[in-house]
Amino acid sequence: MAKVDGKGGEGVINALEDIAPDLGRYIVEFAFGDIYTREGLSLQERELITITSLLAMGGCEPQLRVHINGALNVGLSQSKIVEAFMQCIPYVGFPRVLNGIFTAKEVFAERAASE
Amino acid sequence: MAKVDGKGGEGVINALEDIAPDLGRYIVEFAFGDIYTREGLSLQERELITITSLLAMGGCEPQLRVHINGALNVGLSQSKIVEAFMQCIPYVGFPRVLNGIFTAKEVFAERAASE
Amino acid sequence: MAKVDGKGGEGVINALEDIAPDLGRYIVEFAFGDIYTREGLSLQERELITITSLLAMGGCEPQLRVHINGALNVGLSQSKIVEAFMQCIPYVGFPRVLNGIFTAKEVFAERAASE
C-alpha cells in the first residue's frame, strides 16, 4: 500500500484511528493485502481499473484523489490517466468525467507545487 | 467497431434502426469513431476501462455483455477480464462484481458453445 | 393516476395489495395526489421529467415501462419520448439511454399489438 498510495493512503488510515481503526485495517489487509497482490494484472492496470471504478460510481472524489496519486506513484503518466477518463465518456456521461478530470487537475497541480 | 464489438454491437445498432437510428449513429460515430480511435491507450486497455465502468455503474448488464465480447475480440483473456472485476471488489462491493462475473460466465459459455 | 398510468399503474397497486398495501396507498396519495396535481407544470411536462429521472437512476425499467405508457396516455408522442432520451446521452451515457430506448420499443410494440 505504501508503494501505491503513499502519504495519501497513510493519511486516510491515520484519520480512521480514533473512530474506526478496523476500517483502516480492512483496507490494508483486504484491499491491499488480498486484492492488489493478486496475479494476472500489473499494478498499473490495477490502478487504471481503480480510478475508472471510482469515477463511474460518482461521489467518490476523495478516494479518486488518493488513487490518482496512486496511479502516478506506480508509473502511469498524467496523459494516460486523462485518457482513461476520456474513454469513460460514452459510458458514464460528461458530468462524472468532468468531476474526474478536475480532481486530476488538482492532484497534478499539488504534485507540481511540491516538487 | 466491427473489430471490437463484432456481431453484438451490430445487433444493437440494427435493433435501434426503427426507433432511434441516430442513437446507433452516435454510438458508431462518437463512441467508436471519436473515442476508441484516440491515441494514448491500446484497444485492450480501452476495453478494460469500458467493462470496469459498466460494472461500476450497475444495471448495464446488456452493455457489459457486448463489451465482455468486445474485450475477448481485441485479445484480452478470460482470466484477465475476471481479474479486472476482482480488482473492483473493494471499490464497488461484492454485489456489482457478482453481477459482472455471472454476466462474464454466460458470455464465456456462449462463445464456447459456438466454437 | 388513472389518467396518467392507466392499467399499468393499477396493476402495480393491485400487486402490492397482499404484501404492502400502504406502499400502493402512498403512491396514490403522495406521488399522484400531492405531487402530480401541483400547479406550474403540465401533465406532459411532469411525465417528461418522470421518465427522465427513471432513466437516469438506472435499474428502474419496470417503473419506466409504466411511465412511458403514462407519457403516451397524457398525449406525448412516441418521437418526443425518444427525443427526451436522446437528450440524456451526454449526461447519463449511452448504456442507460439504450436501456430506456429498448424499454420504450417494447412498450410501443405492446400498444401497437393491442390496438
Place this chain on the structure above:
Amino acid sequence: MAKVDGKGGEGVINALEDIAPDLGRYIVEFAFGDIYTREGLSLQERELITITSLLAMGGCEPQLRVHINGALNVGLSQSKIVEAFMQCIPYVGFPRVLNGIFTAKEVFAERAASE
C-alpha cells in the same frame, strides 16, 4: 454464512467455482468471516442493514433475494422486512422500494411453496 444465507449463499459460491473461486472465498472469509462476526450489532440488525444497502444501491436484485432469505433465516419477520423497505421510501424513492418489495414477494412465495 450457512446460518445466514443457507442454500442461497451456497448456490452462489458453487456457481463461482469454475470462473472465480477466489470471489467466493472472499465472500466467505471477508464478508462473513470478518464483518458478520463483529460485535456491536445483532445478526438481525446486520441483515436489516444489508438488505437496506442492497435496496438503495439498485440493480442488486439477485443479492437482495439471497439476503431477504438470510433475514428470514436469522429470525426477522416478513412484516419487519417489508417495514424496513417502507422506511426507505423518502430517501431512495418509490421505484427502488417497489423493486425491493416485489423481490420480497417472490421470496416469501417461494418459501411458502417449499414448506
Place this chain on the structure above:
Amino acid sequence: MAKVDGKGGEGVINALEDIAPDLGRYIVEFAFGDIYTREGLSLQERELITITSLLAMGGCEPQLRVHINGALNVGLSQSKIVEAFMQCIPYVGFPRVLNGIFTAKEVFAERAASE
C-alpha cells in the same frame, strides 16, 4: 421530527422557506408524519435504516449529517452507528463507507464541542 432531527432538520426546513416551502412541508408530513410514525420498527431501527440508505446512495452527505445527529438523538450510540457503516463494506465498497465514517467523525466532533 423535532425528536429525531432536532435543530438539523429544523435548519433544513427553514432554508427551504423562501424557495420551496412545500418541499419542507412534504418532508414533515410525508417522511416524518406518514413514514416515521408507522408501527413495526423502533425509532432506533428506523434511523439505522435511514443512515444506511443514505450511505449506500452516495452523494447525500448533507442528509447523512442530519440523520447521524438524528440517530444519536434517538439513543443510538456512536459505536453502533460506526458499526452499521462497517456492515455496509461488503455491499457498497470502501469509498462510500469512508465518506460515511468521515461524516460521522465530523458530527461526533461537533457534538463534543457543543457539550
Place this chain on the structure above:
Amino acid sequence: MAKVDGKGGEGVINALEDIAPDLGRYIVEFAFGDIYTREGLSLQERELITITSLLAMGGCEPQLRVHINGALNVGLSQSKIVEAFMQCIPYVGFPRVLNGIFTAKEVFAERAASE
C-alpha cells in the same frame, strides 16, 4: 452553447484547456453541436430534461449549477425549475431533490446579486 450555458459553460471549457482540451471540444461538438440542435424538443424542454437527469444521477452539483443557469438563460422561470425538482421527489427521494434545490438557491442568489 453560448446561448444556453453562457459564461458558466465557457468557464468549464477554459478550465479544461491545459489538461483535456478534447473533452471541452466533445462537449461543444457532441453535446451542444449534435444533441442540443436536434429537432423535436424546444431548448426549454431540453434544459428541463438536462437538469432532471443531473439531479437524478447525484454527485453532479457543479454541472447542475451550470445547467440551472442554462435553464434560466433559455427562459425557464425560477419557479418552473423548482417545480421540475419537486416532480422528482417520488422517483429519486428527498435527499437528491434537496441537493438540487439548494444548488438552485445558490444560483438564484448569485444572479440576483449580479443584476
